[in-house]
Amino acid sequence: MRKLRLALACLAFTSACSPAVGEEVVKIGYASTLSGPTAAIGGDIKDGFDLFLKMKDGQLGNLKAEVIVTDNGLKVDAEKQNINRLLKREKVDFLTGGVFGAMYMPVLPEILGSETFYLAPNSGLKDYAGAKCSPYLFTVGFQNEDHSPGMAKYMNDSNFESIYLVAAAGPGGREVLDGFKRHYKGAYEEMFTKLGQVDYAAEIATIRAASPDAIFTFLPGGMGINFMKQYVGAGLNKDIPVYMPGYNADEDSLRSLEDVLLGTLNTSHWGHDLDNPANKYFVDAFKTEYGRIPSMYAAQGYDVAQLIDSAVRAVNGNLSDKAAVRKALEAADFESVRGYFQFNKNHMPIHDIYMREVFTNDAGVVTNRTIAKVVEKQQDPFVNECKMPD
């Protein structure tokens, strides 16, 4: 009974049960979106992150890692509370976990102002790639525009007369389309849908009426799943093919869509079949641990954990020396699963972009195969607007 009571008390006051004062830990605030219509992406990133932690027996760079997980449920005010708690009460060394720019953008000024390192595991925002770039913000996933140029160039060669662009409202959707329009030469129409929308009947009717030659969509997570299910249900995919950035056609979507996306071309900075030792090791370990093929998002989560590991190691666990930590993060001294990986001057990634195709593999699983490298060392177009303080 006594033990039970102690355990309950521990549950209630988690901080009281964390390692005793004096013991060296690296404290990581993991503020993510783990519920709601787009929960699968956050879940995948976390699975990748957890996998690396498990491989290292819960240690990052020889320090015990204490990870405090919060969930905003795709609500900005919940995210504000979570971040507040992680910054002020928990006083974390690193923050990560953010899935959507629309969620973490409102809290970034507070995070960066407190001189806490934020390692964005997923999307990187335009403003923070350019004028607002910060020594404390590192984007490990991608800049929002990264997948677009490769696809736009490919679609230029198809000589479509008109195309329709469909994206979720919010900074992410806007930037993905901006990146596309920057490189696409033909005529297009665009439309934005509500974040978290589930029924796309009205949008599908609009597309049918406009009858473009093709559409380019960016609807992450559950939104893309619903859109594609309904698009195919309405029989539009036979007449109007769909092209998308890899964010939309990854394992998280393919799991729910089964064969709906077969043959769809998409561009991405990663593929599970990329031929490099770090990737092979990761993909095999992930399959053993979770019994499924990892998604691009899982790969990003894994890279974030690798990055923290490398930085903590480089400063010998002395996390109070922020300048040294920053240098160590900038060096990105780890084997990224995507092969080539570097931080640009604005702390956005430089990486290669590949064209992928959805197909059925030998085991009968619908997944992606990498066809070709379409952009070598992709950089975002905002880097020159960034005056990174020394």
Added chain:
Amino acid sequence: MTVTLILEQALNGLQFGLMLFLLAAGLTLVFGIMGMINLAHGSLYMLGAFIAATIASLSGSFWLAIGLSVLITAAVGMVLEMSLLRALYTRDHLSQVLATFALVLIINEVVRLVWGTDASLFPPQSLAGPVELYSGLSYSAYRLAIIVLGLVVACGLYLLIAKTRFGMRLRAGASNRTMAHMMGGDVSRLFTLVFGLGAGLAALAGAALGPILAVQVGMGESILILTFVVIVIGGIGSIRGALIGAILVGMVDTMGRVFIPMFLRLTMPSNYASDLGPALASIVIYVLMAAVLYWRPQGLFPARSG
């Protein structure tokens, strides 16, 4: 082209409206007869979808899944009513809102523990594709099927309420609760049955929408708000009001999402139009509600006189 677009949108609006009706019917009866605000109505909708997903994946039969899910959720609803909600009838609306909101959170977490954050539910193979209504318009066979389902249920409810003894008690309860109590009859059994009926209808909507939308935790909350709009527009306690209100909201919402952006594109630069369009389209039903309340504060078909 425009005729096709309008026709397709009319079907979409009808489909959405009928599904809203299934939800609104239960909510308006509970609100009208017991005077009870039940925020957990959306949770029963979610529960119905999750139960259907499980049964469908176990048995392989979609229709069996829908049927069983309606029965199970109705049973869950009745148990809830007898164990918990009954105690709230005499309390004020604030207590009811608090208690049923707690239920929303509890049911969400229970579902997350049992099923995880989402589940997949596929339409039967025969309805998975499109049907060609005429050359140029292929419409989702599944959406057509749920339009038919919605119409059948609406007719069934009409017969139940207009032609049966149970329906007579319902109408009596909705039009004057106190008088219905005074006239005797087993009121508490009636309440339990009404609640079960509402829960079953909510589950039917959840299971029917599952294959088009996503079966996920929290799916009930967003649609619950629309459902409240429907019953406020239709008049609280009135099934006929719920039907008209639901179809009105369904139509206005779907039409607004297409024609408002389209109209804006004609009148202003396209980058402003693509920003403003979705924003305007999402407030149009609330404007409708405000307008109805301005001219008819009791809603379109108030069930209670005075």
